[in-house]
Amino acid sequence: MVQRYVMAIDQGTTSTRCILFDARGRLVSVAQREHQQHFPRPGWVEHDAVEIWRNLGRVVPQALSDAGIEAGQVAALGIANQRETTVLWDRRTGVPVGRAIVWQDTRTDGMVDQLAREPGADRVRRLCGLPLATYFSAPRLRWQLEHTPGLRERAERGEVLFGTIETWLIWNLTGGPDGGVHVTDVTNASRTMLMNLRTLSWDDELLEFFDVPRVMLPEIRSSTEVYGTTSRVVPGIDIAAALGDQQAALFGQTCFAPGEAKCTYGTGSFLLLNTGTTPVLSTHGMLTTVGFRIGDEPAVYALEGSIAVTGSLVQWFRDGLGLISSAPEIETLARTVSDNGGCYIVPAFSGLFAPHWHSEARGVIAGLTSYITKGHLARAVLEATGWQTREVVEAMNADSGLALSTLRVDGGMTADNLLMQFVADVLDVPVVRPMVAETVSLGAAYAAGLSVGYWPDLEGLRRNWHRAAQWLPEMDLARREREYAQWRQAVALTFGWTRPAPAATPGSDVTELVQADHRRLEELFRGLRDEQADRDLLTAELAALLTAHAAATERVLHPSEPGPDVSADVRAITEPGPEGEKALLRLENAVDEHIRGEERGLLNELRRTVSPAERLGLGRAFAAERARRLERARAGGPDPRGGVQL
Numbered sequence: 001m002v003q004r005y006v007m008a009i010d011q012g013t014t015s016t017r018c019i020l021f022d023a024r025g026r027l028v029s030v031a032q033r034e035h036q037q038h039f040p041r042p043g044w045v046e047h048d049a050v051e052i053w054r055n056l057g058r059v060v061p062q063a064l065s066d067a068g069i070e071a072g073q074v075a076a077l078g079i080a081n082q083r084e085t086t087v088l089w090d091r092r093t094g095v096p097v098g099r100a101i102v103w104q105d106t107r108t109d110g111m112v113d114q115l116a117r118e119p120g121a122d123r124v125r126r127l128c129g130l131p132l133a134t135y136f137s138a139p140r141l142r143w144q145l146e147h148t149p150g151l152r153e154r155a156e157r158g159e160v161l162f163g164t165i166e167t168w169l170i171w172n173l174t175g176g177p178d179g180g181v182h183v184t185d186v187t188n189a190s191r192t193m194l195m196n197l198r199t200l201s202w203d204d205e206l207l208e209f210f211d212v213p214r215v216m217l218p219e220i221r222s223s224t225e226v227y228g229t230t231s232r233v234v235p236g237i238d239i240a241a242a243l244g245d246q247q248a249a250l251f252g253q254t255c256f257a258p259g260e261a262k263c264t265y266g267t268g269s270f271l272l273l274n275t276g277t278t279p280v281l282s283t284h285g286m287l288t289t290v291g292f293r294i295g296d297e298p299a300v301y302a303l304e305g306s307i308a309v310t311g312s313l314v315q316w317f318r319d320g321l322g323l324i325s326s327a328p329e330i331e332t333l334a335r336t337v338s339d340n341g342g343c344y345i346v347p348a349f350s351g352l353f354a355p356h357w358h359s360e361a362r363g364v365i366a367g368l369t370s371y372i373t374k375g376h377l378a379r380a381v382l383e384a385t386g387w388q389t390r391e392v393v394e395a396m397n398a399d400s401g402l403a404l405s406t407l408r409v410d411g412g413m414t415a416d417n418l419l420m421q422f423v424a425d426v427l428d429v430p431v432v433r434p435m436v437a438e439t440v441s442l443g444a445a446y447a448a449g450l451s452v453g454y455w456p457d458l459e460g461l462r463r464n465w466h467r468a469a470q471w472l473p474e475m476d477l478a479r480r481e482r483e484y485a486q487w488r489q490a491v492a493l494t495f496g497w498t499r500p501a502p503a504a505t506p507g508s509d510v511t512e513l514v515q516a517d518h519r520r521l522e523e524l525f526r527g528l529r530d531e532q533a534d535r536d537l538l539t540a541e542l543a544a545l546l547t548a549h550a551a552a553t554e555r556v557l558h559p560s561e562p563g564p565d566v567s568a569d570v571r572a573i574t575e576p577g578p579e580g581e582k583a584l585l586r587l588e589n590a591v592d593e594h595i596r597g598e599e600r601g602l603l604n605e606l607r608r609t610v611s612p613a614e615r616l617g618l619g620r621a622f623a624a625e626r627a628r629r630l631e632r633a634r635a636g637g638p639d640p641r642g643g644v645q646l
């Protein structure tokens, strides 16, 4: 009998790959082609959908011929794709309306800000699981409808089709204008902001909110089912699965059970945690998304921490700055120095995604001195990926109530040992990589193979997972926490860059004032740890600031939970000997936790839900209340709160 194989297409942000797998999940052949990235204006990122389709037409026959395999030996085809990127095309001709707008594109920043203030904005997240951000498809679909003359009318007449990349490819593979099937899978649909997370169908309220005509949308289908048979490129192959690439990686890493998680390190990095058949809404900046849906079974959901820029920062270092000539050279350059020299790079090129969701942020290089060399910059580039992972893992742990115990990784950046060691160090958990690094393609192949009975069940697939590499944490706690605090300080510098409030005094937005207090508190703790410092003086300022900050926060911002009373520790830190030191450590930890909670929860919430003008107003109220309390504390007057509370 002729041996059969499964074909996977991974249509990623930078390239299109076709990979053939055998029944044991081993890679038989790979063909790949990059496509051009178009950056027509700052913050704009576009792809030519026709170029991507043509590349597919080349890699598929090439993968088959390299392996000496006929189309008839392919049991099924699975597609994994870059998500959220939007393509619009003419139903009759198949010609795209302009270029595809890529998930990294931030042109809708102003529109998103405006939408966030419209009635119904507060319901969006509950309906679709996603925060209002430039990242997702609906805002840019609306942008296209508004900015392309005549497009809305054509769309309403049913002449224009919308799709994410898998929809575009499936439509073309199954005939294009001659009977092409217009479908999407539920994981890709869950990234549009137009699908209801519970009903798994297009949601009328969301369609109205984003003003999108339903007639242009594809039919939402399961992740594993036969959508149609190819009639172009290589005819006669069943297209039996489609998944967003990050969900495909979750599948390829065999994270089939609740609690299992993976992080894929490519252009961006995406950590997904399987949460089972009920969607979990995040309170810490994670996305709720569909992980996969097998046939008619209930959908499996995931929490996702999306990081926009990781590998693309390495690409920028290579192509934009020309400091290296290939991506792997970054590791060699970073190893010329032993640390980052105090330098941090926050790559907010597309704003900041999880857990911050600041579309208006832009990148910074912080901590520059004349000591910094390109070696330090190379380290800072790699470390940016590690710290961003840490932020996401902390938020994920807070949402799930569980501490991640091991991180399964995959993707192009996992070839970098220095980086993977750094990730293990800053997370303080082991990091493991499987034998097949092409996890996205493997996941698409697994899904397609399951769909047509090539593989019988999930358990069989699990047995194919083998560990190829492991990194164990080595960094000491004090360094980890010290550097993380610096990283967070650098992150705060990126906020608000593209949206300076015209009539505002700099720094008078309430979120900035709260953050300025946080940074001063951190400084005071650094001072208190210095043996030469005047501890009494610093403690007095610390107590006054903590009291004034907490009172102003409570009065103006109404946080949902009161913080702990730390009066005893504040008093004890001036005691000589180990008791004083222990109290200082306890207090610093408690304040640190408070700061992180407030920055991630309350402040992010304010930025998302309250307009800049209102935040300025709140800022004035906050500053007044804080000043009143500080004055009272300095004058030694009684504090009605009766102690120091966070």
Ligand SMILES: Nc1ncnc2c1ncn2[C@@H]1O[C@H](COP(=O)(O)OP(=O)(O)O)[C@@H](O)[C@H]1O
Pocket (backbone or CB within 6 Å): 012, 013, 014, 015, 265, 266, 267, 268, 310, 311, 312, 313, 314, 315, 327, 328, 329, 330, 331, 411, 412, 413, 415, 416, 419
């Ligand atoms: N040795 C390396 N060290 C750091 N980054 C790397 C290394 N090798 C590749 N990369 C980065 O990984 C990314 C490619 O990974 P890949 O998984 O193919 O991405 P994608 O699927 O998003 O196109 C590129 O952005 C590249 O800069």
Ligand SMILES: O=P(O)(O)OC[C@H](O)CO
Pocket (backbone or CB within 6 Å): 011, 012, 013, 014, 081, 082, 083, 084, 103, 244, 245, 246, 266, 267, 268
């Ligand atoms: O194509 P990748 O690997 O960069 O993944 C992109 C993501 O799907 C964007 O959400």
